[in-house]
Amino acid sequence: MTGILRPFEKVNNKTNLTIRMGWLVCLILIWFGSSFGQTHLFPTPLQVLSGFSTLWSEGLVVHIGSSLALCFQAVLYSVVISLIFCYLSPLPLLKPIASTISKFRYLPLAGIAFYLSIIITSARTLQVWVLVVFMSTFFITSILSVINEIPEEEFDHAKTLGCTRWEMLLEVLIKGRFDYVIESIRQNLAIVWMMLIAVESILAAAGGLGFLIKNSDKLGNQGRVIALQIIILAIGILLDFILTKTRKIIFRFSKI
Numbered sequence: 001m002t003g004i005l006r007p008f009e010k011v012n013n014k015t016n017l018t019i020r021m022g023w024l025v026c027l028i029l030i031w032f033g034s035s036f037g038q039t040h041l042f043p044t045p046l047q048v049l050s051g052f053s054t055l056w057s058e059g060l061v062v063h064i065g066s067s068l069a070l071c072f073q074a075v076l077y078s079v080v081i082s083l084i085f086c087y088l089s090p091l092p093l094l095k096p097i098a099s100t101i102s103k104f105r106y107l108p109l110a111g112i113a114f115y116l117s118i119i120i121t122s123a124r125t126l127q128v129w130v131l132v133v134f135m136s137t138f139f140i141t142s143i144l145s146v147i148n149e150i151p152e153e154e155f156d157h158a159k160t161l162g163c164t165r166w167e168m169l170l171e172v173l174i175k176g177r178f179d180y181v182i183e184s185i186r187q188n189l190a191i192v193w194m195m196l197i198a199v200e201s202i203l204a205a206a207g208g209l210g211f212l213i214k215n216s217d218k219l220g221n222q223g224r225v226i227a228l229q230i231i232i233l234a235i236g237i238l239l240d241f242i243l244t245k246t247r248k249i250i251f252r253f254s255k256i
Contacts, residue, residue, distance in 0.1 A: 047223030048230070055212065055227060064235070067200065067208040070124075071192050074131035078192075079185060082136045086143040087174060098140055105137035109198055127199050135192050142184040146177055179251035186243040193236050 004011060004019065011019075035044040043051075089098040113130050120126045150172065158168045200210030209232055216224035247254065 043222040043226055048226050049223075051216075051221065051223035051225075051227035054224060055231075058212075059207075060212075060231075063207045063209055063212055064231070067196055067210065068235075070127055070131070070200070070208065071189075071196065074128050074135065074192055075185070075189060077128065078132045078135040078139055078188075079181075081132070082139040082143065083181070086140055086147065087169070089144060089147065090169060090173070098144060102137060102141040102144060104133075105141060107137075109134060109195065113199075113202070123202055127202050130199050130202070131192050131195060134195060135188050138191055139184060139188045142188065143181065146180045146184070147173060150177065179247055179254040179256060182243060182247040182250075183256055186240055186247070189239060189243070190236060193232070193239070196232075 004015065031042055032045070035042045035047075085094070085098040085101060088094045109130065112133050113126070116126055116129055116133070120129060154172050154176065155168055158172050163171060196208065197210035197213055200208040201214055209228060213225060213228045213232075216228060
């Protein structure tokens with residue numbers, strides 16, 4: 001057990017589980033200690049449980065479905081559009097487009113929503129495309145980084161096999177790095193999921209977890225707010241787990 005305080009020490013599964021359980025117990029104790037008294041930092045566990053019960057009676061499953069539908073639609077559009085720009089970036093004529101789009105990640109969400117609202121009239125469509133633009137800037141940045149880090153030896157190997165330039169693009173860049181694409185989707189999905197609260201406020205009638213959490217905050221119901229935070233975190237961790245397992249099953253010999 002003394003090895004857990006040494007850098008780069010490898011521990012067995014039992015020790016790792018013990019460490020995780022220990023931190024979980026500490027977190028629960030801090031929560032209990034911070035939720036009682038006249039001025040408490042967090043709502044009590046009973047208030048959070050009451051928040052779960054209230055949310056369930058108000059159609060929590062429907063709101064989760066609305067948020068997931070919005071998230072998946074935005075991710076699908078973003079991935080397709082981003083990969084088109086990234087896979088065509090080796091063409092000198094089109095390379096500046098992808099690199100320029102990646103710079104837009106410094107733009108604030110409010111600015112993106114403002115300009116999109118000028119050309120898009122449907123609130124639901126506006127929600128989708130705000131997320132698409134926001135995720136695409138980060139996703140393109142990730143994929144361009146992957147492309148730039150491909151060793152030149154892989155392209156030389158493809159040349160010795162008689163591949164044309166377009167075949168090199170297909171075999172080395174597209175097929176050879178698709179496991180990195182799934183990993184980038186996993187990382188950037190968190191961005192879309194995190195932005196739901198801001199984006200779903202554009203159309204309150206569509207509901208969603210973002211609408212619920214803003215509504216609960218306005219009412220001052222901190223128990224519901226923490227309950228929703230737990231739900232959002234749990235769904236995010238589940239999506240992350242699914243994508244990680246999918247990548248490992250499809251690409252068993254991946255180096256990432």
